[in-house]
Amino acid sequence: MTNRDYANRKPARKGKAKPKTIRRKSQAPAPRRFPLVLLLVTLGLITGFGYFLWxxxxSAEELDETKAPVVEQTDIKLTQKKDPKALPPKPEEKWTYQQELVNKQVEVDIPETAVQTHLYQMQCGSFRTQAQAEQMKAVIAFxxxxxxxxxxxxTTGDWYKVSLGPYERKRQAEKHRHILQKAGINGCFLMYVKK
Structure with a gap:
């Protein structure tokens, strides 16, 4: 079965063909009139723009005259006219915290540190033979x-475990684990060890 596109297909005319319009040679196209409305709108816009510029x-000269303060002399006193757009004077600071901080003493209660009951140890491998464990130890030593x-x-026999530590802080153990990961040793994990 063939696919047909019914949505974009123009319907075929059945029956009579479309009658053609016959144009006589004696009819000439109507002459185009001069666009009087367009001319009036254009002249109005040009006139309005000219008035705006005038x-x-x-206005620039008048603006400069209002910005400059005018000084008048009355009875030997010089008074200055205030500019209505001028900003008020800067207020004085009322804060005294700067002087208070210089003489302030702070007392802090530092709680006693809890006694650490465990350490961290990192295991990097568990092997059946001691030779394999020694090989891993050599790679770590490098x-x-x-x-x-x-x-x-x-339960299944003897195992040889390769481990690093003990570490007092987890941060140091993580640092060593990242060093080993850069060397391609990715099987290391941290364990708690009691003191």
Whole structure:
């Protein structure tokens, strides 16, 4: 089946064809009249614009005269006329906090720091053979970090765990983990260790 576009298709005429209009040669097109309305509107706009320019011609000089203060002499006193657009004088500061801060003493109660009950340790690998653990320890040593290998007995046999630490602060452990991640060691994770 072929696809047809019924939305953009023009309907075909059935039956009689459209009659053609016959134009006689004797009919000439009507002469175009002069656009009198357009001429009047254009002249009105030009006249209005000219009047606007004429009114603002001397306004700049009048504006300069109002900005300059006028000084009059009356009875040997010189008085100055106030400009209505002038700003009021700057107010005096009423604040005394600057003097108070110089002589102020602040007392702060610092609570005693809680005794840390745990440390952080980072484990980077767990291997079946000690040779694999020693190899991981060497890679960590090339990064400038010191690690330990501990042997742990599990249900499936002995495991050799490579770990770093202990750290008192988590920030230091995270710093070392980022160093190891740059070296391509991504399996390290942090653990809590009790003191």
């Amino acid at each position: 009114t603002i011609n001397n 990064q400038g970090l010191e690690s330990d290998i501990s042997k742990v007995r599990g």
